[in-house]
Amino acid sequence: MSAQDRIYLFDTTLRDGEQSPGVSLNVEEKLDIAHQLARLGVDIIEAGFPIASQGDFAAVRAIARAVKGPVIAGLCRANREDIDRTWEAIKDAESPRIHTFLATSPIHLKYKLKKSREEILVQAVEAVKYAKRFCSDVEFSAEDASRSDLDFLARVTESVINAGATVVNLPDTVGYGIPEEFGRFIQEIMSRVINVDQAIISVHCHDDLGLAVANSMAGIMGGARQVECAVNGIGERAGNAALEEIIMALYTRYDLFKKTTGINYSEIYRTSRLVSSLTGMQVQPNKAVVGKNAFAHESGIHQDGMLKERTTYEIMSPELIGVSQSQLVLGKHSGRHAFQEHMASLGFTLSEDELEKAFAGFKMIADKKKQVTNDDLEALVKDKVYAIPERFRLEYLHVVSGSTVIPTATVRLRIEDKVFHAAATGDGPVDAACRAVDRITDLYGKMLDYKLSAVGGGKDALGEVVSRIQIDGKVYAGRGLSTDIIEASVKSYVNAINKHYYEIQRRE
Numbered sequence: 001m002s003a004q005d006r007i008y009l010f011d012t013t014l015r016d017g018e019q020s021p022g023v024s025l026n027v028e029e030k031l032d033i034a035h036q037l038a039r040l041g042v043d044i045i046e047a048g049f050p051i052a053s054q055g056d057f058a059a060v061r062a063i064a065r066a067v068k069g070p071v072i073a074g075l076c077r078a079n080r081e082d083i084d085r086t087w088e089a090i091k092d093a094e095s096p097r098i099h100t101f102l103a104t105s106p107i108h109l110k111y112k113l114k115k116s117r118e119e120i121l122v123q124a125v126e127a128v129k130y131a132k133r134f135c136s137d138v139e140f141s142a143e144d145a146s147r148s149d150l151d152f153l154a155r156v157t158e159s160v161i162n163a164g165a166t167v168v169n170l171p172d173t174v175g176y177g178i179p180e181e182f183g184r185f186i187q188e189i190m191s192r193v194i195n196v197d198q199a200i201i202s203v204h205c206h207d208d209l210g211l212a213v214a215n216s217m218a219g220i221m222g223g224a225r226q227v228e229c230a231v232n233g234i235g236e237r238a239g240n241a242a243l244e245e246i247i248m249a250l251y252t253r254y255d256l257f258k259k260t261t262g263i264n265y266s267e268i269y270r271t272s273r274l275v276s277s278l279t280g281m282q283v284q285p286n287k288a289v290v291g292k293n294a295f296a297h298e299s300g301i302h303q304d305g306m307l308k309e310r311t312t313y314e315i316m317s318p319e320l321i322g323v324s325q326s327q328l329v330l331g332k333h334s335g336r337h338a339f340q341e342h343m344a345s346l347g348f349t350l351s352e353d354e355l356e357k358a359f360a361g362f363k364m365i366a367d368k369k370k371q372v373t374n375d376d377l378e379a380l381v382k383d384k385v386y387a388i389p390e391r392f393r394l395e396y397l398h399v400v401s402g403s404t405v406i407p408t409a410t411v412r413l414r415i416e417d418k419v420f421h422a423a424a425t426g427d428g429p430v431d432a433a434c435r436a437v438d439r440i441t442d443l444y445g446k447m448l449d450y451k452l453s454a455v456g457g458g459k460d461a462l463g464e465v466v467s468r469i470q471i472d473g474k475v476y477a478g479r480g481l482s483t484d485i486i487e488a489s490v491k492s493y494v495n496a497i498n499k500h501y502y503e504i505q506r507r508e
C-alpha cells in the first residue's frame with residue numbers, strides 16, 4: 001500500500017470538539033477519550049490548545065505522556081509564545097506534532113489580523129521554521145482557506161512546505177463550501193503548488209450548511225490525504241465533520257475512493273457513546289452510523305426485505321461498528337471471574353481496583369434486575385470506573401410526589417466522614433431533591449439541559465440521566481445511573497457538582 005492509498009484520520013474531538021458550546025471536559029475525561037481514540041485507531045489526536053488555559057495545558061501534557069500509538073498534536077497560533085507552550089505540553093509524546101495556524105482570507109486579514117498578505121506570508125513561514133526547531137512534525141493550517149484567494153493560498157502553501165511543514169491543512173472554517181467546489185479547490189492547490197508532494201494536504205470542514213462530511217469526501221477526491229474530524233460531529237457552532245461518517249463512507253464506498261484507514265471498526269460505537277456521555281452532547285436518533293435508529297427498519301416492506309436478504313436495505317452491518325446484538329448477559333449469581341471475562345470481551349480491561357468498583361456496582365444492579373445487559377455494563381463502567389473523586393456522595397433520598405401533593409424531598413449527602421441532611425420542596429420531585437442538595441452544598445447549580453434515557457429495554461431498565469449544570473458560570477456534564485429515575489437525576493446533579501469541586505481543587 002502506498003501513502004497515496006491511505007487516509008490519515010486526525011481527530012479533533014478534544015480540541016475543536018471541546019469548543020462546542022457548553023462542553024467542558026476535565027483532564028480525566030479527556031484522557032479516557034484519548035485512550036479510546038487510540039483503541040479506535042485514529043492516526044492523530046489533537047489533544048487541545050495548550051495556551052488557552054492551564055487546564056488545557058495539563059490535559060494535553062497528560063495525554064502526550066500517557067497515550068501511545070497515535071501522533072499527539074497541540075494547537076497554537078503562529079507566534080513564538082504559543083508554539084513554546086504547545087511544545088512544552090506535547091514534547092513527551094511518542095510522536096508529537098505542533099499544529100500552528102494563521103488566517104489567510106481577505107476578511108480575516110482585514111478585520112481580525114489587520115495585516116497585509118506579505119506580512120501573513122512572512123509570519124506563517126517564521127512560525128513553521130520556529131516550530132521545526134523543536135519538532136520534526138509540523139502542521140500548518142491556513143484558517144478560512146476556503147474563502148482565501150487561490151493564488152495567495154498556493155503561495156502560502158508552497159512557502160510553508162519549503163519552511164518544513166509536513167502537513168498543510170486547508171480548512172473550511174465557516175462551513176461555506178459546497179462539495180463540488182471544495183473538491184475542485186483542493187485539486188487546484190494540488191496542481192498549483194510545485195512542492196505539494198513533500199507534504200500531506202489536509203481538510204478540516206465545519207458543518208454550518210450540513211455539508212462537512214460531503215466536503216471532506218470531496219476534498220479526498222481532490223487529493224487530500226488527511227481528514228480532520230470529531231466524534232459525533234461535535235465542534236465549534238454546528239460542529240465538525242463526523243469521524244464515524246467519514247470512516248464508514250471510506251469503508252462502504254471503497255469501490256469509489258480506493259483508500260484505507262487504520263481504524264478498528266468495532267470500536268466506533270463505543271467511542272461515540274463514550275464521547276456522548278462524557279460531553280453530555282446527545283446523539284440524535286437519526287444520526288448516520290451511530291444514531292439509535294441508524295440500523296432500525298420500521299416499514300414492513302423493509303423488514304421483509306431484510307429477512308430475505310440483509311443487503312436489500314442495509315449497506316453497513318451494525319456488528320462491524322461494535323453495536324452488540326446479543327443482549328443476554330450476566331445475572332446475580334455470576335461470579336467475579338465470569339464478570340471480568342465478560343468485561344474483557346466488551347473491550348474493558350480493568351485494573352484490580354477498577355474491577356473491584358465495577359463488580360460491586362454490578363452486584364447492586366443484579367440485585368434489582370434479573371438480567372444485566374451489555375448496555376448496563378457499559379453504563380456501569382462509565383459510572384463507576386471513569387468517575388472522578390466524589391466529594392459529595394448521595395447516601396439517601398426520599399421523595400414525596402403526586403398530582404395532589406407539593407413535591408418534597410429529603411436527601412442525605414456524605415462529605416468525607418460527615419453526613420448532612422436537608423429537605424426542600426420544588427416544582428417536581430427532581431427539582432425538590434436538587435434544591436435540597438443545594439442547601440447542603442451551597443452551590444445552587446442551574447440545570448441547562450436534562451436527558452433521561454433507558455439503558456437497554458424492559459420495564460426494569462436502568463435509567464441514565466445526563467444533565468448539563470451551570471455552576472459559577474461554567475457548565476458541567478453530570479451523569480447518574482439507577483433503576484430509580486429520580487435517584488439517577490439527583491446523582492447526575494451531584495456528579496456535576498463533584499466535577500465543579502474537582503476542577504477547583506485541581507486549579508488550587
Ligand code: KIV
Pocket residue numbers: 016101141142143144169171172173174204206
Ligand atoms: O476551523 C478551523 O479553521 C480550525 C483551525 C484552527 C484548524 O479549527
Ligand code: ZN
Pocket residue numbers: 016171173204206236
Ligand atoms: Zn475548526
